[in-house]
Amino acid sequence: MTKEDANRLARAIVEVKERTTICRTCFNVGVGERCAICADERRDPTVVCVVEDPRDIVAIERTREFRGRYHVLGGALSPIEGVGPDQLRIKELLRRIEPERVKEVILCTNPNLEGETTAMYLAKQLAPLGLRVTRIASGLPVGGDLEYADELTLGRALEGRREVQP
């Protein structure tokens, strides 16, 4: 790497650090007070997808299947790592429901133990608010082989089964 390249890289890092902010609404990374997704008027504010980390938003956006808004928790429940409900942006999520007229919350936390537990916790917190709460389907990978699925995954896939339209 030449000295000039090194300087350019260094400036780029400083610029990213100075310009990026955390969105005040959804806690995604962005520029300015609101992230690009929250600022986009064409997106449906009544459906909110809850994720652990801003990187999860990147993955979901790539599918182009989702046109609602997001909420970043900043992790998952894990007492071992000192993370309880207060360390996650759960109160902030609950405060968004009424003013933004949210009708559906999609729980998109990771399909591991901590993510599942966090989804279960959120479902309980959201239940009294009388809106639709859904969990992203987890189960067999597309193209996966039934024979090789572990029993927890298979069990969950069975729980989340749906009707097949003829």
Add this chain to the structure above:
Amino acid sequence: MELRPLAGGLTVVTGENGSGKTSLLEAIAYAGSLRSMRDSPRESLVRIGAERAVVRLEAADGARRTLLEIELAPRGRDRVLRNRQRVGRVQELVETLRTTVFSPDDLEIVKGGPERRRALLDDVVVAARPGLASTRQVVERVLRQRNTLLKSAGGRLSAEVAATLDVWDAQLAGAGTQLTEAREALLEEMGPAASAAFSQLAGTEAGLELSYRRSYEGDLGSALATGRTSDLRREATTVGPHRDELLISSAGLDARTRLSQGRQRCVTLALRLAAHEVVARYAGTTPVLLLDDAFSELDERTARALLEELPPGQAILTTAGGLPPGAKASGVVHLEGGRIVR
């Protein structure tokens, strides 16, 4: 070092104490389970001063060959490849390589605390039904999470602690019940085989009784709810699969306290043989027998009886001395200072 054990028969590994015989077996067992057969802490699986340990192993099932590569560092997660592809689940390793280990430490299964007997059962559960490998891991992890939460609560049941405990309890109830039921079902299948093997090994009429005692009555979810106050006080989870007991007796005598040491050895051998048989039946393939100095503590009669009871298949035996009487080795390798010298 590189070992080429013979496919069908008995490969004998000789060498003095400290020459690396047990480490060799440990490496094979680890490749199929990501667990130490001796319950050694992770750091001690990597040679002192080395950054990592690497196990490379080719498993053959008929014409199908599978290459397993495991890289373990003293800390952090293992890097695991199967046929050069990243593997995310232990299940995939178990499906490739199952082992049955016999070791002098096995005496602890009978004499030691209940955790050794639960570990034996869980090893059988996972080898027989690899789909439950993740269930075992979830149970262990939920317990760590729940116990940490109980400790941090400092004995007080705030609304937040109660709400968080609710969801951890639901996870523990689900995975814990699945594990418990699998243990009970497999133990039931092990019973007759273990009893028959014990009679043969000990040369007695008396058989062996195996029974499972749950740490709770009714369903686990309700038991966790009932036990919550006392759990908070003790800062530990007092009911669940981690508190259940495997009880072993012969002719009504508790194996742990009432049998002679010679008989206790026969009990452990019988348990291993029964486990081997049940796993082979479920898996449709015979686990590799790893006999770690397995004959050194046995009297001649028991050693002969064990040799007769050992099922056919691939076996690797380590010994510091000679071969047990009557054993026929198909191949012998000799170790010195961690290397194969011939």
